[in-house]
Amino acid sequence: MARLPVFLGVEASDNETDVNSSWFLRFEALFSRARLIVLEEAMRMIIALRSMTNPSDHTLLTIIAIEEMTIDEGKHHVAALKGLIAACEEKNLKRLEAELRLVQACFHLVLRELGAPSDYDVDASLSKSWTLCHTFPDTAGLLISTCIAVRTVVGGGQRPPNLYKARDIWWTWPKHVVGNLESCQFGHPFSGETWSGCPECGREATKTKPINPQKYLKETDFVAAMGKQTFDSNKWRN
């Protein structure tokens, strides 16, 4: 973090309160995803051990131990992610909020697979993520395929091999050219040379209003015109 101002080409400052930075939350998101991979691997191991015929006492104890550890950590991350999501809402980090909601849903899936009770409302959270994807198509919208995949799994469908396909943001940061750091309306710093707009919040899709047909149809004139229409069927016969 101390070298970050040098990389970005800005003055180092002790007062960071005026910068709406997502770095800390991004790191937490990365850590959560790393732990999710570990828990998903543990879950697969449990399933494999359960499928053994005539397991030894040692194997049975191993299953119970891994289950308890996985469930405890899964519950911890579901709760911890609630706080991170609230921080994203406060900071207007639309893309990260959508991502964290999907990660949280995946932790919920691990708990569900292991039969652990959870009061987490996965449908409401996924619905919020879905709305973010559609409202901010350039940022959260990049997670739309992941959102569809997670919803499919929550609904009982098969889990695709790779849920995360929106990592490009990290590989484009090193292309930042010093002197081109900009910030959006919410104060998110971003590389103006690399992106045309803020990669965190982004453009909000304009809502299309429902069309009022009366606006385009002059009903009185239309009815009058219809009354004058005549149809001579003989014209259309050979």
Ligand SMILES: [Zn+2]
């Ligand atoms: Zn922004």
